[in-house]
Amino acid sequence: MKDFSYFKNLFSIPEGMIYLNGNSLGPPLKTTGNVLNDFIENEWGQELIKGWNTKGWFSQAKTIGDQISGIVGAHQDTIIVGDTLSNQVFQALTCALKLNSKRKFILTDNGNFPADIYIAQGLLKLFDGKHQIKVVEPEEVLNSINEEIAVVMLTEVDYRTGRLHDMKQITQKAHEFEALTIWDLAHSAGALPVNLNDAKADFAVGCTYKYLNGGPGSPAFIYISPKHIEKVEPALFGWHGHKSPFNFDLNYVPSNTIDKMRVGTPSIIAFSSLKNALGIWDEIDLQELRKKTIILSELFISEIEKLTSDLVLASPRDPNLRGSQVSYKFDFGYELMQSLIAHKLIGDFRAPNLMRFGICPLFIDEEDILQSVKIINKVLDEKLWKNYKNISRAAVT
Secondary structure, eight states, X not given: OOOHHHHHTTBOOOTTOEEOOTTTOOOOBTTHHHHHHHIIIIIIHHHGGGHHHHTOGGGHHHHXXXXXXXXXXXXXXXXXXXXXXXXHHHHHHHHHHHHTTTOOEEEEETTSOHHHHHHHHHHHGGGTTSOEEEEEOGGGHHHHOOTTEEEEEEESBOTTTOBBOOHHHHHHHHHHXXXXXXXXXXXXXXXXXXXXXXXXXXXXXXXXXSTTOOOTTOOOEEEEOHHHHTTOOOSSOOGGGBSSGGGOOSSOOBOSSGGGGOXXXXXXXXXXXXXXXXXXXXXXXXXXXXXXXXXXXXXHHHHHHTSOSOOEEOSOSSGGGBOSEEEEEOTTHHHHHHHHHHTTEEOEEETTTEEEEEOOTTTOOHHHHHHHHHHHHHHHHTTGGGGGTXXXXXXXX
16 A cells, blocks of 8 residues: 555646545546547547447446446446446436335435435336335434335435445345345545445445546446346346347347446546546555545544634534545535635535535645645634625536
């Protein structure tokens, strides 16, 4: 395991900028530009259509999935990459509901990312009222699992507060009641140790543009437990998911492997960036990463606690109960965050009043944390955030 300072030097972050927003969009590796240029000039530019075979483009959805499997504790041949996270949620949820069609409820919590719930709401309109969504508080999930639940669908790390669900405990309880589980790893993959095999998760999905640093809109992934792969039927009968896509049969026959979850032609340019970003993970010990994350986040919180301010910690105080972000409530959180960004400290804001700070040791160290708190103290003490009280909110907060 290399010292974390080694990894910090691999990332491209503007001079003087402190980036506490890897939980929303990871920064690029310094090599990304060269990799993309090389792809355009020497793969796409030279091979043209031949690249699907000569450069292995067609198989990348699977080979990149196998790279990700090592990061999330999954067996090889259980993850496919491509499409958006919302598409992958749709695929996982339809598969799970078909497997457990006699049950009525999808159980989730109000800390689940709203987009996942939107997908469920839209999907259920296709099921003619046979199913319902049950939304509870995060703390109520475990006690809400019963014989009526078809699927437990949760984001492992609450996007608002960083609260961390116990995947293994919840999955075990779900299986006791013959319910299935879908885990959204958007705020977990690359941030903390995940072991889908050990947890016996049924399905999982995740994005690659946060802690995996694949780039804005980089493709999402879907995991299916080996015990379900042959049985599940995807809702989207995609060309690339066909058993023999280049036979061009008019009738759909799904692959009997994880390839059945492929839909259409993926972005090979995006794959190029993602492959490059995933290349560093052979050198990263996720247990050590987690330890360092806790050290840095505890330092951040303890230094904030020394300030005289109206910031209210929204994340669990116990570091073992939160992921890799720290969130604070502040009545004028948007305005305060804009002022911090102007002072070269980037976090983000989530309505109605949450400021989120991602703590990623791959490109953040102790000095960054201490400097961040100094900036926060200055903006609060001098009330500089008031300069932003009358600004219109940007489309992306």
